[in-house]
Amino acid sequence: xxxxxxxxxxxxxxIGALLLMLAEAFSKVRTGLAxxxxxxxxxxxxxxxxxxxxxxxxxPGLEVLAPWLIIDRxxxxxxxxxxxxxxxxxxxxxxxxxxxxxxxxxxxxLLLFATLGAMMLSASGDFxxxxxxxxxxxxGAYAMTAFRRTSARSAEGALKYFLxxxxxxxxxxxxxxxxxxxxxxxxxxxVGAGVKSGEHAPMVLIAMVLxxxxxxxxxxxxxxxxxxxxxxEGAPTPATTFMAVAVKSGAFAMLLRVMLTCFGDAxxxxxxSGWPPVLAWIAVLTMTVANLIAGRQESVKRMLAYxxxxxxxxxxVGVVATMKNPAQGSASVLFYLLTYTVSTAGAFxxxxxxxxxxxxxxxxxxxxxxxxxxxxxxxxxxLFLISLAGFPPTAGFFGKWFVFRAAxxxxxxxxxxIAFLNSVLGAYYYLRVLVFMYMREPAxxxxxxxxxxxxxxxxxxxxxxxxxxxxxxxPSLSLDVAVKAAAAFGGGAG
Numbered sequence: 001x002x003x004x005x006x007x008x009x010x011x012x013x014x015i016g017a018l019l020l021m022l023a024e025a026f027s028k029v030r031t032g033l034a035x036x037x038x039x040x041x042x043x044x045x046x047x048x049x050x051x052x053x054x055x056x057x058x059x060p061g062l063e064v065l066a067p068w069l070i071i072d073r074x075x076x077x078x079x080x081x082x083x084x085x086x087x088x089x090x091x092x093x094x095x096x097x098x099x100x101x102x103x104x105x106x107x108x109x110l111l112l113f114a115t116l117g118a119m120m121l122s123a124s125g126d127f128x129x130x131x132x133x134x135x136x137x138x139x140g141a142y143a144m145t146a147f148r149r150t151s152a153r154s155a156e157g158a159l160k161y162f163l164x165x166x167x168x169x170x171x172x173x174x175x176x177x178x179x180x181x182x183x184x185x186x187x188x189x190x191v192g193a194g195v196k197s198g199e200h201a202p203m204v205l206i207a208m209v210l211x212x213x214x215x216x217x218x219x220x221x222x223x224x225x226x227x228x229x230x231x232x233e234g235a236p237t238p239a240t241t242f243m244a245v246a247v248k249s250g251a252f253a254m255l256l257r258v259m260l261t262c263f264g265d266a267x268x269x270x271x272x273s274g275w276p277p278v279l280a281w282i283a284v285l286t287m288t289v290a291n292l293i294a295g296r297q298e299s300v301k302r303m304l305a306y307x308x309x310x311x312x313x314x315x316x317v318g319v320v321a322t323m324k325n326p327a328q329g330s331a332s333v334l335f336y337l338l339t340y341t342v343s344t345a346g347a348f349x350x351x352x353x354x355x356x357x358x359x360x361x362x363x364x365x366x367x368x369x370x371x372x373x374x375x376x377x378x379x380x381x382x383l384f385l386i387s388l389a390g391f392p393p394t395a396g397f398f399g400k401w402f403v404f405r406a407a408x409x410x411x412x413x414x415x416x417x418i419a420f421l422n423s424v425l426g427a428y429y430y431l432r433v434l435v436f437m438y439m440r441e442p443a444x445x446x447x448x449x450x451x452x453x454x455x456x457x458x459x460x461x462x463x464x465x466x467x468x469x470x471x472x473x474x475p476s477l478s479l480d481v482a483v484k485a486a487a488a489f490g491g492g493a494g
Contacts, residue, residue, distance in 0.1 A: 002059045006071045008047040009079040010119055016040030017112035024105030034094030034456060037108040041087030041115070048079040052481075067125035067187035074334075077485035078122035078253045081338055085245035086115040088345035088460050092352055093238035095454025099357050102148055102236065110147075111242060114140025118250025122257070127176040127186040130254065131169075134218075138165050141247050144239035145231050157227075157234025164217070164227045172214025178207035179262065188261040196265040208263055212275055215258065218251035219312045222286040232305035240301065241348040244308045245341040252315055252337060256330055260322060260489045269323050276323040279316050280415055286313030287422035295429045298363050300351060303429055304344075307388060310426055311340055317412070317419050318403040322489070324410035330486035332406040335479050339399035339471055343387040346464030349457055350381035356452035364436045366449040371438035377451040378437045380461045387468050389430040390423050395471035402479065 004011065020036055052073065056062065062071050069075075090111055097103035113136060120133025142165065146158030180186055182203045183194025195204050217224035232240045259275065268274045287310050294306035315333055322329030354370055354377050355361035361370070371378035387396035400423060407416045442448050471478055 003061045003064070005054070006051055006056065006059050006062060007065075007069075008051065009044045009076070009083065010069075010116065010123070012047055013040060013044045013083070013112055013116045013119065016043070017109050017116065020105070020112065021109045024109065033105050033108045034090060034097075037090040037111060038087055038094070038456075040112060041083045041090055044083035044119075045080050045087065048076050048083065052076045052080075067189060068129045069120070069123045070125040071123060072488045073485045074253075074257075074330075074488040075119075075123035077334055077481065078249065078337075079119050081249050081334075081341055082115055082118050082122070082246050084338075085249060085341045085345060086111060086242065088342075088349070088464060089238050089242040089246065091456045091460035091463075092241055092345070092349050093236075094456035095452065095460075096236060096238050096352050096457070099452050099454065100236070101357065104147075107144065107147060107236075107239075110140045110143050114138075114144070114242070115246055118246055118253075121250045122253035124254070124257065125188050125261075127180070127188075127191075130188075130258070131173060131176070133250075134169065134172075134254070137247060137250055138169065141239075141243055144242065145235040147236050147239060148234070151234065153230075154234040154236075157231040161227045161231040164224075168214045168217035168224065171210050175207045175210030175214065178203050178210065182207065188258065191262045192264060195262060195268060198267070208268065208275060211258065211262075212278065215251070215255045216279075216282060219248060219255060219315070220251075220309050221282050221312045221316060222289045222309065225286070225290070225309050225312075228309055229302050229305045232308070233299065233302050237301065237348055237352050240305070241345050244304070244344050244348065248308065248312065249337045249341060252319075252333060255319065256322075256333065256489070259319070260326055260330070264326070264489075271323070274323075276320050280320045280412070283313045283316035283320060283415065284418050286310065286316060287419060288313075291422050291425045291429075294426070295432075297429070298365075300364060300367065300433060301362060303433075304347060304351070307426065307429070308344065310422065311344075311388075313422070314400060314403055314419055315340075317407050317415055320412060320415065321403070321406040321410040325406070326489040327483070327486045329406045329410065330489050331479070331483040332402040334482040334485055335475070336399040336403050338478060338482070339387070339395035339468075342464045342467040342471070343384050343394070343396050346380060346384035346461060346468060347388060349460045349464060350377070350384055353377050353451055353454070353457050353461065354381065355449040361449035364433065365443065367433065367436050368440040368442045369437070370449060370451075371434075373448075374451045380465050381437070382434055383465055383468060385430040385433055387472070389427040391427075393472040395468045395475070398472060398475040398479075 117136025124130035148154040182200035220228040290310035297303040318333035387394035390400045
């Protein structure tokens with residue numbers, strides 16, 4: 001019974017997805033599917049919190065699930081973040097899909113199954129379950145990207161995402177096969193012990209490069225980011241929101257779990273012969289390239305896509321910091337993922353709210369003057385953009401602060417300075433949106449975006465804004481939870 005309780009976040013999402021498939025197949029009513037999906041996600045969030053509060057150490061028999069699934073505080077924290085991101089995406093879909101005449105019930109099932117895959121990623125302790133979770137998440141994301149069937153841009157983005165994602169998965173799988181050949185294990189702990197022994201070092205090195213390449217693709221870091229802008233722009237905005245928050249969170253959970261478990265030995269994590277310097281330069285490249293290109297975009301949605309890539313660079317700074325202190329670096333990444341989830345979901349939700357069907361807000365020009373005409377729509381957008389830019393006292397400020405502090409305390413002063421300068425550079429394109437909303441007027445004859453009306457979208461924005469403010473004003477409790485979750489990787493408090 002207690003074992004089922006420990007698995008309850010995964011079970012409720014899986015069962016909820018199956019029930020919604022049945023409801024969609026046997027009922028002609030579509031209006032309740034969004035609400036049902038939201039209920040399932042927030043039930044998963046509540047159960048994750050309940051398992052955490054009950055105490056995993058009080059639940060016997062968890063070792064039965066190992067190494068296939070590792071039910072620990074790290075996976076519970078990620079379950080909560082993923083269910084929160086999925087729930088916000090479902091709320092946005094509940095308003096967006098009917099408004100734009102593309103509401104079909106399969107979207108919500110895809111959303112739930114993709115989130116289930118991401119939750120499996122965070123808990124996987126074996127290559128087999130990890131790959132199943134990865135493909136479950138990815139296939140759902142591919143399908144949601146192509147959900148707008150009549151749009152050539154949507155089909156193009158989905159095709160690029162599918163092809164490049166398949167190549168990346170194949171490369172990663174080949175790396176897993178080499179690790180199995182070198183160590184005789186598919187479980188992450190067994191692979192880590194084999195790597196630490198130093199046997200078959202050339203094969204392990206090749207495998208590490210292949211696995212790292214696949215992981216970097218999944219977090220959409222430069223130079224493996226090419227699919228991201230087209231997929232984000234072509235997908236319906238709720239699907240873009242889901243990819244930006246839940247898919248990225250699941251990918252970073254997988255990155256932390258694999259790199260710190262399989263390649264957490266002193267040699268693999270050394271600056272002279274390990275993966276930290278590779279990730280450090282990828283982080284620099286990711287932040288710089290994404291921020292420079294984002295500032296030149298005319299589409300706000302595409303700008304937010306490059307913004308998502310830039311945030312992957314900041315998160316990689318925290319991953320690099322795990323070289324000196326695995327628990328502190330991991331905790332900063334986990335807390336950043338939480339703040340990033342609520343800020344990014346809110347930003348995409350505000351963009352949805354700013355345009356109804358036939359008068360959708362897409363470009364900067366579309367938003368010109370909306371701050372004066374419709375302040376209730378512009379105000380939340382402003383809050384989320386300020387949070388993404390990292391201004392105090394918002395959640396985004398403390399997310400960056402803790403990542404930068406972890407890097408500084410790890411001795412990566414140069415990397416922290418570059419990340420800070422990139423954060424300043426990124427503020428330009430966020431503030432540019434505010435300039436257009438409050439200080440520009442639409443050009444003569446230009447289409448004027450008109451806000452839509454949706455209780456689902458309004459609730460998503462209220463919830464996101466509340467969390468952005470609370471995490472900004474009082475971040476200590478959430479950070480303490482992140483520290484306890486990161487203690488799974490050693491050396492941490494909690």
